[in-house]
Amino acid sequence: MTDYPQMNQTLYEGRAPLVKEMTEKALAEGLNVQEVLEEGLIAGMSVVGEDFKHNRLYVPQVLIAARAMKAGMSILKPLLLEGGASSSSGTVILGTVKGDLHDIGKNLVGMMAEGAGFTVVDIGVDQSAEQFIAAVREHNAGILGMSALLTTTMPYMKVVIDALREEPLDHVKVCVGGAPISEMFAEEIGADGYGADASRAVELFQELYPIPV
Numbered sequence: 001m002t003d004y005p006q007m008n009q010t011l012y013e014g015r016a017p018l019v020k021e022m023t024e025k026a027l028a029e030g031l032n033v034q035e036v037l038e039e040g041l042i043a044g045m046s047v048v049g050e051d052f053k054h055n056r057l058y059v060p061q062v063l064i065a066a067r068a069m070k071a072g073m074s075i076l077k078p079l080l081l082e083g084g085a086s087s088s089s090g091t092v093i094l095g096t097v098k099g100d101l102h103d104i105g106k107n108l109v110g111m112m113a114e115g116a117g118f119t120v121v122d123i124g125v126d127q128s129a130e131q132f133i134a135a136v137r138e139h140n141a142g143i144l145g146m147s148a149l150l151t152t153t154m155p156y157m158k159v160v161i162d163a164l165r166e167e168p169l170d171h172v173k174v175c176v177g178g179a180p181i182s183e184m185f186a187e188e189i190g191a192d193g194y195g196a197d198a199s200r201a202v203e204l205f206q207e208l209y210p211i212p213v
């Protein structure tokens with residue numbers, strides 16, 4: 001039987017093959033995919049975050065834990081994508097802002113948005129305003145989603161929004177998220193919405209998308 005605290009500990013230790021195996025086992029036992037994600041993977045990563053903050057873990061260990069998290073997510077991905085609409089609900093450009101290399105949360109948002117039927121163009125990490133805008137134009141996207149995990153990179157979201165608003169791209173809705181982001185910050189920088197987690201982000205995309213589906 002799946003033991004979530006043990007799964008969290010295995011992720012913490014960065015044992016990617018074992019985390020993958022435990023994720024498969026949890027699903028084989030019929031556990032809910034969302035529960036496995038939150039209780040098995042995200043909860044483990046939160047402990048990593050706390051210990052990183054208090055210097056009990058260092059960057060190499062966090063990277064190894066992140067790799068284990070991704071191994072588990074690779075098993076959940078097909079299930080998170082299941083049930084996606086056959087026709088696209090719209091195109092979302094997704095990226096992590098300039099100077100920021102964190103991508104786990106962004107990747108989750110992307111998986112869930114695809115599962116909800118959106119076409120997701122993930123432009124990756126460390127993305128400049130020019131790169132976000134070029135992607136919006138190229139893919140004729142209705143939504144631009146930005147992620148930031150650092151207090152030093154979150155102000156760059158406003159740089160992107162300001163640059164976007166200078167273009168004739170006013171119809172594009174901007175959604176922001178990431179651990180240091182809040183509803184208030186999103187409002188201050190002129191974003192159209194804030195997603196506290198990946199599920200909320202997708203609900204927001206559905207609310208914001210200007211084209212009725």
Ligand code: B1M
Nearest residue numbers: 049053101102103104105145147150151177178179195198
């Ligand atoms: Co970094 N790191 N990190 N790190 N790291 C944090 C963010 C930190 C809070 C750790 C800590 O001190 N407790 C801290 C930031 C402190 C601050 O800014 N005040 C920090 C730091 C300091 C750093 C470095 C500067 C460390 C150093 O080098 N000295 C460095 C910076 C590198 C850079 O980006 N330039 C660094 C590096 C790294 C690693 C590379 C080792 C690794 C990233 C690996 C990767 O992403 N591929 C890493 C990790 C893993 C973390 C923690 C431990 C975990 C982040 C994570 O993946 N969480 C993190 C601590 C923490 O957040 N508690 C930390 C799991 C993920 C599912 O959650 O990303 O929050 P999250 O996403 C959520 C929501 O936020 C939301 O939905 C997701 C799912 O629910 N969401 C959105 C995210 N994006 C969204 C977009 C949306 C909507 C919702 O709309 C578009």
